[in-house]
Amino acid sequence: MASTKEEVKLIGFWSSPYSRKVEIALQLKGIKYQYLEERDLKNNKSPELLKYNPVHKKVPVLIHNGRPVVESLVILEYIDETWTQGPALLPKDPYERAMVRFWCKFIDDKCSPAVRKYLTLGPETDGENARAEAQECLKFLENELKGKKYFGGQTIGMVDIVAIGVAFWQRTLQEITEKELMNKQDFPLLCAWADELLSCSAIGDNLPPKDKFISLIRSRREAATATTK
Amino acid sequence: MAKGDVKLLGTWASPFALRVKIALKLKSVDYEYLEENLRGGKSELLIKSNPVHKKIPVLLHGDRPVCESLVIVQYIDEVWTYGQSILPSDPYDRAIARFWAAYVEDKVWLSMRAFMTANDEDARVEAVAKFKEVSVLLEDAFVKSSKGKPFFGGDEIGYVDIAFGAFAGWFKVIEKALNVELFDEATTPNLLAWVVAFLAHPAIEDIIPSTDKLLEFATNVVLPSIKAVAPASQ
Numbered sequence: 001m002a003s004t005k006e007e008v009k010l011i012g013f014w015s016s017p018y019s020r021k022v023e024i025a026l027q028l029k030g031i032k033y034q035y036l037e038e039r040d041l042k043n044n045k046s047p048e049l050l051k052y053n054p055v056h057k058k059v060p061v062l063i064h065n066g067r068p069v070v071e072s073l074v075i076l077e078y079i080d081e082t083w084t085q086g087p088a089l090l091p092k093d094p095y096e097r098a099m100v101r102f103w104c105k106f107i108d109d110k111c112s113p114a115v116r117k118y119l120t121l122g123p124e125t126d127g128e129n130a131r132a133e134a135q136e137c138l139k140f141l142e143n144e145l146k147g148k149k150y151f152g153g154q155t156i157g158m159v160d161i162v163a164i165g166v167a168f169w170q171r172t173l174q175e176i177t178e179k180e181l182m183n184k185q186d187f188p189l190l191c192a193w194a195d196e197l198l199s200c201s202a203i204g205d206n207l208p209p210k211d212k213f214i215s216l217i218r219s220r221r222e223a224a225t226a227t228t229k
Numbered sequence: 230m231a232k233g234d235v236k237l238l239g240t241w242a243s244p245f246a247l248r249v250k251i252a253l254k255l256k257s258v259d260y261e262y263l264e265e266n267l268r269g270g271k272s273e274l275l276i277k278s279n280p281v282h283k284k285i286p287v288l289l290h291g292d293r294p295v296c297e298s299l300v301i302v303q304y305i306d307e308v309w310t311y312g313q314s315i316l317p318s319d320p321y322d323r324a325i326a327r328f329w330a331a332y333v334e335d336k337v338w339l340s341m342r343a344f345m346t347a348n349d350e351d352a353r354v355e356a357v358a359k360f361k362e363v364s365v366l367l368e369d370a371f372v373k374s375s376k377g378k379p380f381f382g383g384d385e386i387g388y389v390d391i392a393f394g395a396f397a398g399w400f401k402v403i404e405k406a407l408n409v410e411l412f413d414e415a416t417t418p419n420l421l422a423w424v425v426a427f428l429a430h431p432a433i434e435d436i437i438p439s440t441d442k443l444l445e446f447a448t449n450v451v452l453p454s455i456k457a458v459a460p461a462s463q
Contacts, residue, residue, distance in 0.1 A: 069324045077327065081320040081323065098295045101300045102295075105297055
């Protein structure tokens with residue numbers, strides 16, 4: 001049970017989907033927190049980050065009353081179990097909870113890497129296999145949405161939050177690379193879900209500014225191409 | 230929901246299936262075990278129950294499938310709530326347990342595969358060094374979470390014990406086959422003691438496959454299949 005004197009901090013990075021997922025959850029639950037932006041994740045990690053996440057040295061790090069919680073899926077479950085007010089991120093039924101955990105793991109471990117791999121392949125590589133694998137993953141998510149507004153049913157749940165990478169990060173990358181992947185014809189439910197999700201303020205308020213994000217991705221791609229030449 | 234009619238699809242040598250067997254044993258759940266003969270091709274039941282990954286273990290509870298070993302272990306803990314809890318009750322302790330189980334998932338299996346694919350002394354030495362990096366962190370995690378008791382879960386086997394301990398049989402195989410020490414008094418004294426306590430636990434000792442049987446399996450089945458196919462993520 002939350003104590004009367006609460007201190008919640010989040011170490012994050014503006015363009016990291018994992019960091020933003022935690023911010024979305026905190027906002028959905030109405031939890032006030034202090035945000036600490038990592039200025040230079042690549043070359044100069046802050047002493048706080050190294051102190052609170054010595055094992056992985058990554059964002060996000062939630063610090064609750066001085067105690068760190070790391071790994072976005074672990075943080076999301078911790079938030080749900082600690083702050084029981086506001087919408088539940090996970091359902092109560094054990095089978096439904098198992099399904100949520102299964103899909104979250106699928107998105108993080110299999111779907112996102114497959115989609116990212118295809119979208120970041122260079123033009124000289126034959127992307128057919130990568131595209132097929134990515135589409136197969138997205139098809140599983142498409143089927144999961146049948147008869148539902150969100151993965152969580154009528155309300156946003158943990159799977160919707162974890163899948164935000166698909167709705168925003170990967171869709172934006174798709175636009176930049178002009179590669180066709182998640183189109184309305186093959187993925188009508190996923191596309192409708194993404195639009196619905198992004199129009200929700202708890203989500204929309206917590207996404208990277210699109211122009212700034214597009215600039216970042218473009219500059220990273222240019223740097224990558226420059227080094228391979 | 231009736232708690233009868235529990236089935237587990239697994240393979241006898243799989244540490245992932247073993248995690249589920251341990252959890253079911255801890256909760257005294259009766260179940261039917263179905264051995265998947267992976268070399269004979271995947272069964273229809275497996276493909277139907279786990280269309281996404283087509284992998285064991287799969288728990289079938291009243292015909293509803295639950296997949297992914299750690300998801301299944303948490304499910305078992307949440308359905309069969311009598312007796313000891315597998316996860317701690319405090320949310321922060323649960324977060325710590327989930328963190329280390331995820332760490333085990335990311336690092337331990339890969340470092341064990343490094344042993345199996347090491348085909349010269351240099352590769353073997355490197356595999357030992359990599360495993361040490363992982364085990365030293367888990368040693369520290371053990372000290373903090375056990376609080377002087379024999380297991381990560383304290384007096385009793387808990388979530389991280391199951392996640393990590395399910396590999397204990399395979400630790401013994403690697404140590405025997407390659408004549409290496411995975412845990413030692415100097416760097417991981419607590420884990421050294423923990424492996425012994427874990428393997429001697431009543432819920433474990435009867436269900437863990439023997440080292441010799443696993444070694445035979447590794448020699449005849451696992452190693453040839455690794456050599457035949459390019460290493461793939463598990």
